[in-house]
Amino acid sequence: MTSHHTGRIRTDIAHNARVWNHWLRGKDNYPVDRAVGDRVTSLHPGIGEVARADRAFLGRAVTYLAAEAGIRQFLDIGTGLPTADNTHEVAQRAAPDARIVYVDNDPIVLTHARALLTGTPQGATEYVDADAHDPQAILAAAGRTLDLARPVAVMMLGILNFVLDTDEARRIVRTLMAAVPSGSHLVLTHPTADPELGGEDNVAAMEFWNANATPPITARTRAEFTSFLEGLEVLEPGVVSCSLWRPGPGQPPPVVAQFGAVARKP
Template identity: 70%
Template sequence: MSGTHTPSGGSPRLNTSVAHNARVWNYWIGGKDNYEVDQRVGEQVAGMFPVIRDVARADRDFLGRAVRHLAAERGIRQFLDVGTGLPTVDNTHEIAQRIAPDSRIVYVDNDPIVLAHARTLLTSTPEGVTGYIDADVHDPDTIVAGAAATLDLGRPVAVMMLGILNFVLETDRAREIVRRIMAAVPPGSYLVLTHPTYDADLGGEGNVPAMEFWNANATPPITARGRAEVAAFLEGLDLVEPGLVPCSQWRADAPSPAAVPQFGAVAVKP
């Protein structure tokens, strides 16, 4: 890119001297809410691991398919989107409320740039509600308590955890976060998950050096996991077909899409 877009707003915690995941991800999917440092790191990572742009787009497309499936075919009217990221085209509330205007959505993030864009996220249909919680994924109790102010936790909720558990470096801690949040929602609720992998059969071995560079030059630190580790986040839940697959291939709109080194799954709490 030949220029730098400076996001409006701000926060005392905003640090524009170090690349940040929400802004780099925004850059990879063609957004403008990023700084020169994010562009530099994004280009370096993409040079080391060219498929990362495909991963970013596939993850975003998976979100759309999963929300449409849950709202249109499963009757879900409540969504808890943990690790929202920067708003772009077709955010969770827009997709859900297009199908069911009375849908209620709560976004969760703690990035100051995302906070600056909260007004965009907080739009809603008159029939529905959209809320926002400033909270960290490492604090599931705060997330649940905040969600309860907007969502009816006695009714099914779709818990969206796309590309967020990879920022919880300890696998046992990540599993406990999932357990705590899913324990707070009733049977008939769903977990929607994506997670990067280093599995070689999906082309994920390049994630290892790319993430080493990322962890030395950007924030927050990140990790990839193998299929068995990702599957463990879904224990006690019933997978929706086609199960745990590359997110590009989960109920794909196009025939035979290429695999990406990013797992995707939707599972229901029995």
């Protein structure tokens, strides 16, 4: 089996960061990722649209936070493989002195991120190898680049769905938000099987994913998603399909089965 391992990189089993990259029409993926990604697409034809809607939501949320809310520090957990308009690029376009810490625990992401994620000279862009299941380790590492006494935007886009226990997922969010001051923000997206967002396709797609790829994934209901925001002020328009969070002018975007929200710590 050694031929499949490059350090911790497995090329014989599909991995979330690389499959997501394939859906975003990127090049940083292996045949196994494309095969699993295409099979998921056959079960859930809108999944590429979800991936692109999630990226577009990230852009709008980070632009709002940097340009309007005055946020200069971003902790992006579960960042995935770099594509266009990563958090630091969006933030530093609005605020060149913005500081960004990316967190992921996938070695292939680590390699690409260190090579590609270079920000403005007046800001900072750092990469931390840590697991979302260990928020204390994330905070300890992030504190070397970010001032946790000043407001931070904690970003968890499509990452809590890999924390299978909802109580544990809630604890992770609470631990992170307890460590940052008033004026900090939480930015979340999460897949759902709720019919209100057309999430029925997610059920078969996730079952297939969990049998054929890593890490395992779960959908959550509106109520479960909303529970992650307890104690925070949820900004307008509230908990919506991430494609409908403050969309730009023009055609209303298609609804995707991915909740999105931005909330402020009072």
